[in-house]
Amino acid sequence: MTILSYVLAFLVSIGVLVAVHEYGHFWMARRLGIRVLRFSIGFGRTLWARRGADGTEYALSAIPLGGYVKLLDEREGPIDPALAAHAYNRKPVWARILVLLAGPLANFLFAVAAYWVLFVAGVPALKPVLGEVEPDSIAARAGLRSGDEIVGVGGRDTGTREAAVLALIDELMNGEPIELRLQDAGGDTRVARLQVDGDRRGLTEPGALLPGLGFDFWYPVVPARVGKVLPGSPAERAGLREGDEIRAVDGEPVADFAALVARVQPQPAARLVLTVTRGDGTLDLPVEVESQREGDRLVGRIGVQPAAPAALPDGMRTLERHGPLGAIVHATDKTWDMSVLTVRMLWNVATGDVSVKNLSGPINIAEYAGFSARQGILAFLSFLAIVSVSLFVLNLLPIPILDGGQILYQLAELAKGSPLSDRAQAVGQQIGLLLLLVLMSFAFYNDLSRLFS
Secondary structure (H helix, E strand, O other), rough: OOOHHHHHHHHHHHHHHHHHHHHHHHHHHHEEEEEEEEEEEEEEEEEEEEOOHHHHOEEEEEEEEEEEEEEOHHHOOOOHHHHOOOOOOHHHHHHHHHHHHHHHHHHHHHHHHHHHHHHHHEEEEEOEEEEEEEOOOOOHHHOOOOOOOEEEEEEOOOOOHHHHHHHHHHHHOOOOOEEEEEEEOOOOOOEEOOOOOOOOOOOOHHOOOHHOOOOOOOOOOOOOOOEEOOOHHHHHHOOOOOOOOOEOOOOEEEEOHHHHHHHOOOOOOOEEEEEEOOOOOOEEEEEOOOOEEEOEEEEEOOOEEEOOOOOOOOOEEEEEEHHHHHHHHHHHHHHHHHHHHHHHHHHHHHHOOHHHHHHHOOOHHHHHHHHHHHHHHHHHHHHHHHHHHHHHHHOOOOOOOHHHHHHHHHHHHHHHHHHHHHHHHHHHHHHHHHHHHHHHHHHHHHHHHHOOO
């Protein structure tokens, strides 16, 4: 059922975002007097089709992994001479470029609209307050201390953990010391600089940034007391009960629930001995750790939940909310910042300064789609906004098979004074297809590595 929900969430995501993208092309073509022959969501066998009063055929097709808008074009075959003025190829270069830009722009505007809804509704988040700082780490050498709040990175305010992490990644790509503005528990502020020597690329791998810098964000201490034993879990088979206090794992003491997780998670399929206090007695219970997938890795689980999830202090929480007008500005800024970061990430992947492991394929995207959908409509909307930004950027890349490559063709025609030859365009399409295949190969490899590692 989980896999099915992930697949359905992925298909809904692709369907919505492709419809938005293609509607951008459709809307602009219609405004410029270009005849639209077909507007299809999906490829392959037609499942449903209807011809509108405008003469356009609207269709849903069997393979829901894309879509297209088919425009009247003399280069694709003979057309009615009476409709020649409405052919795409008869329009001036600027008009064709506007049609090509409209698809990516529609994805950009969709992301703005999604972030607007999120900012009006209110986005709950956690403040970037530091927890444990590793001794002799980059963070420790810079003077970071537990309890410090990161209020700014590289001159930008960071009110949330997400904002702090994204700003850290952005600054990491500059190759300079990362300047942090910190505020301690007493309200005093100071500036610290993270001096990252050596290979920065390793810090850009998924999940490597904060451990590599030597700190984590603060979370409340939760006692290693069993609140619930999941039915059919390794813990139930081992004889663990509600109220048991887990004191040690394989003889090594655990101070809290986080320490218990830290001992169990890295050992999927291992056999561990838990030292448990029950009433006035102490028991040693052997448990067979279960393997479960979490993102791109296998982790150990024994099937216990803490006695009482500790509530985060109100001072640790924040709510990013704006009025309807202010939310427009913040949503536009957020979409633009995410777009710029995506461009920088892609460029640095191409130059080798950022790990290629950051490229995600459909498997990983489906996992995120399903996970966000299960968290609620606002989380799913946030996911759609992020993917829509990615589509905005990717479709503007100067690769001939994408909108950006087609714009390049139009600009070449403008400079040359006549269209490029069919041979030149065919070679460009082949190069573009090859580049996309290379990109997708890396993405699929990363997906499969995460799945089977």
